Amino acid sequence: MSDVRYPFTAIVGMADLRLGLLLNAVSPAVGGVLVRGEKGTAKSTMVRALAGLLPSIATVDGCRFACDPAAPDPQCPDGAHDGAPASARAARLVELPVGVSEDRIVGSLDLERALAEGVKAYEPGLLARAHRGVLYIDEVNLLQDHVVDLLLDAAAMGRSYVEREGVSVRHAARFLLVGTMNPEEGELRPQLLDRFGLTVEIAATREPAERAEVVRRRLGYDADPAGFAARFAADERELAERITAARELLPEVELTDRALRQITAVCAAFEVDGLRADIVMARTAVALAAWAGRTEVLEEDVRKAAQLALPHRRRRNPFDAPGLDEEQLDRTLAEHAEPEEPEEPAAEDPRPEGPGDGGPEGDGPEPDGDGPDGGPDGGGGGAPEPAGPPAPATGTDAPAPGPEEAPQQPVPVQPPAPGREAAPVAAGEPYRTRLFKVDGTGRGAQGRRSPAETDGGHTIRARRPQGRLARLHLSATLQAAAPHQVARGRTSRALVLDKDDFREQVRQGRESNLVLFVVDASGSMAARQRMTAVKGAVLSLLMDAYQRRDKIGMITFRGAGAELALPPTSSVEVGAVRLESLPTGGRTPLAAGLLRAHEVLRVERMRDPHRRPLLVVVTDGRATGARDAVAQSHRAAELLAAQGVTGVVLDCEAGPVRLGLARTLAARLGASAVTLDELRAEGVASLVRENRATPLRKAA
Structure with missing residues (x-):
């Protein structure tokens, strides 16, 4: 692979990503940028290209922590640097591997030498190497949470700390933080999303001409990297000079009271948590003004800052996609813009008053109330009217007649015929579920379940x-x-x-565990009210898996066999989408669903031997499609039990007369059986206390 980086100015399109990276280059205090997008969209290429545009830095010779000779770190582990020789070098790009350990990030202490010889032997980590450069985290959503916390804490404080049994080392760690991720592979939890200053959503262009230009440039670079880079050398120099000029202008930019009022009003209007969003928006708006060569923040800077700093802070529940309501943003900015003219209190009262100190204004040559300074009658009436119409749109003035008809005309919904497919139904509202754990003590990735x-x-x-x-x-x-x-x-x-x-x-x-759902989507589950409740239960379990940092997978069985609807992934959001569109109907090949689960778990055990599975079978226990369908399903369940798989059967059987088929299946599977009512955490108090404190107990 060539050592020549792909030029930043040669990348086609992606204006928001380009701007987000450049703003962080101008002002690292913005807090970094998180790049969200589908695979193959040049996320990594653009980040690597950015490092070549950063100004060179002066460092103390021999210092492993890139101390600035003009302002050396007084706590530098390599000692004082007064009068030490210095030299200039390019800013570094440090890439963080997905499987990186904590010691590799912050550095490690040789504790054996510290105790035996009294020597503080410290080996710097990646944070020390990234100081005054760029720290790039590809697939940041696949890192363990405590590792991401560590990185974001260092980025926020500008220092790295290593504490090992009373031996402490600390050093400066200020860097431009860039993370990239594919949302299909899982999300960052909201607390971590909030720590990134900006976020940018990118997708490949659907314009054929633009796609052709991307391919043409890439092929040209692969054929002759040096020659291709030379074609854009002048543009690269010009962009690097503009970054340097914007950095120098940054301290002179004024954040006016008007702009600050708009920033805080926008953050309040979008109900973001905390005050980090306000601070990030202010820093971004200042950087935007400096990038434009201005010394004053304008409304257009505030608007763009909101588009970059707020979308990832708008998630109100785990399955909400990041986004921003542009109309609400424009309305808020307009409402809190500085008034162009002073208020006219006298124009609000059309009744003439005659103060006795020199005669009323109306006694002049102009007709009363029609003067050019008086304004229209009923002054101020034009301003409130645009804000008035949204109120009726909330629906509070409608008595909602629809629900009144339902109790009066109960029409039983029959499941479709065995060979007929029913349209997907919406899931019920999610709720907090009981905690299910895997038996024993594992050694898997850090999470919040077992x-x-x-x-x-x-x-x-x-x-x-x-x-x-x-x-x-x-x-x-x-x-x-x-x-x-x-x-x-x-x-x-x-x-x-x-x-x-x-x-x-x-x-x-x-x-964290692998939670594998095996969902019965056959005709016996197709009654709409029943399937809505079942989907609501599975959605609740999906939300629980998201909060506990689990991987999930989903198998559905109906008709002639079973289908892997969702291969094991960290993206719980994708699981929720697949669940919402799940059709129902046909026979009930329960054995096929269990056998498919056995195969999926076997493959996953080879891929990730330390991640233990939790099997969730959602069924009413019926099995059809073959003469010995019930016996086949029991043999498949016993096969899973023999592998030591911890499981739970979500019993969806309904009606006044229950056959107990799901509980019989649970006994064969060595799992616990839980009804839809028992699944709720706020259900029977004794069941909650029992299952919150103890793992699932296998049936004898």
């Missing part, structure tokens, strides 16, 4: 290090070394330690 050994959590015991020592258990290490001090000839206050004395912490937290 007990597991993790990097976080609380310390439960000590053990000999398995690999490189990362988290020293100090008291256990001292206890292991103490009995041997005399035999080792200790003559001073310092401990004589051996490699076998060291112990590491074992911490227990919670892991």
Whole structure:
């Protein structure tokens, strides 16, 4: 691969992404940019190209932390730099791998040398390398949450901290943070989204001519990278000079009271949480003015700042897509713009008054009330009227006659014939569900569901290090070394330690799991009211999986077989969309659904052996389509039970007479059976207490 970067100015289209990156280059205080878009849209190419436009930086020679010789970090681990020689170099682009560890990010301390020799040996991490440059996180949504928290904390504070058993190191870490993600692979939780200053949504153009130009340029770059870059060298220099000029102009830009009032009004109108959005919008508007070569923030800067800083802060629940109502934005900006003329209180009262101190105004040569300064009668009436019409649109003046007819004319909805497909029905309102856990203690990715050994959590015991020592258990290490001090000839206050004395912490937290839904979409489930409740229950479980950072998958069975409707993914939003469009009808091949689940779990076990599955079977327990359909489904359930899969059967059987087929299936599966009513966390108090505190118990 060529070392010549693709030129930033050679990228076609994507104006918002280009602007978002350039604003952060002008003012890193904006807080970085999150780039959301489908695969193959040149997200990574543009970020890498940006690094070549940044001005070069002066650094102290030999400093591993890129200290500025004009203002060196007084807490730099490499010591004081007064009078040290300096040199200039290009700003670095540091890329963060998806599977990066915490020690690789913040750096690591050699605890063995610290205890045995009293030496603070520190190996800098990626944050130190990215100082005064660009930190690029591709697929940021696939990183573990505690790693993303660590990165965003460092970006916000401008410093990195390493704390290991009383040994502490800190250093400056100021960088331009850029994250890219494909929403189809999972979302960041709202708390992390809020920490990114700006967000940009991108998609490949659907214009054939523009797509052709993208392909033409890419082929030209691949054929001759150096020659292609030379074609855009002049444009690159011009853009780099504009960034430098905007940086120099930035301290002179004035954020007027009018602009600040508009910023805070917009944030309040869109009901964003906290005040971070206001601060980010203010910094972005100032950067926009500097980029335009102005020293005053205008309304157009505030509007563009809102479009970049607010969409990802507008999510009110996990399944809301980011977005911004442009009409509401324009209306809010207009309402809080500075008035062009002073108010005229006298024009509001059409009745003439005759003060006795020199005669009324109407006694002059002009007719009373028709003067050019008087304004129209009923003054101020034009302003409130545009704001008036939205009120009736809320529907409060309509008595909603539709629901009154439903109790008077109850029409039973029959499920369709076995071979007929019913149109998809909407899901019911989601609710908080009971917590289901996987049996035992795992070692999977950190999450919020089942007990597991993790990097976080609380310390439960000590053990000999398995690999490189990362988290020293100090008291256990001292206890292991103490009995041997005399035999080792200790003559001073310092401990004589051996490699076998060291112990590491074992911490227990919670892991995320693979929640695999197996949903009955056959004709026996097709009654509309019933399917609405079932979909609402599955949607509630999907929301629970989102909050607990699980991966999800979905298998549906109906008609002649089973279908993998959603391969295991971190994108719970996609699962909600697939559920909403799920059709029903046909026979009930329950065995096929369970066997497909067995195959999916087998493949996922090879891909990610540490992620434990939780199987959720949504069915009324019926099985049709073959002479021995029930027996086949029981054999398939026993096959899953033999693999040690923890499961729960969501019993959807309805009616006054219940056959208990779902509970029989649960017994064969070694799972718990839960009805739709029992699924709610606010249901029966005893059931909630029992299941919140204990994992699922398999049936004997």
